[in-house]
Amino acid sequence: MFGSTPAEKKAAADTIETELEPNTKKAAEGAKENTSTAARTVDGWETASGLKKVTETWxxxxxxxxxxLSTEKASLRSASSLFVQNDVRTGDELRALSPKSRLEGL
Structure with a gap:
């Protein structure tokens, strides 16, 4: 048994898409803007070049x-589909074995 259901995987992927990605982007842009403003404020000082380097690293x-986040979202969305496809294929293969052919192998 897997640790989560298809619905839970979908909910997690949706949370990444609707909350984590936009909130992370917004927070990152705010931090970058504040750091860039600080660098402009101390332009000409060694601190400014350090802040510019921090911004690049950030x-x-x-x-x-x-x-x-994008990779995890895609993985969550495809995992359920792959598990279902595998189960269906395995079921089809088992049904394809007739009772007669199973007895012949004994």
């Missing part, structure tokens, strides 16, 4: 996180 980390 952008890469956010990109990685958003990619991971």
């Amino acid at each position: 952008d890469q980390q956010v990109k990685t996180l958003m990619g991971r």
Whole structure:
């Protein structure tokens, strides 16, 4: 037995799409904007170049996180379908074996 039902997988994927992705993007943009504003405020100081570097690192980390969320969402949505397809195929294969052919192998 798997640890979650197809409905639970769908709900988790929907949560990623409707809550985690948009909220993460919004938070990331806010942090980037604040850091960029701070860098402009101290332009000409060593701190400004450090803040610009932090912003570049932040952008890469956010990109990685958003990619991971997207991958997890897609995996959740496809997992249920794959399990159902596998169950149906296995059932079809078992039904294809007639009682006669099962006895011949004994």
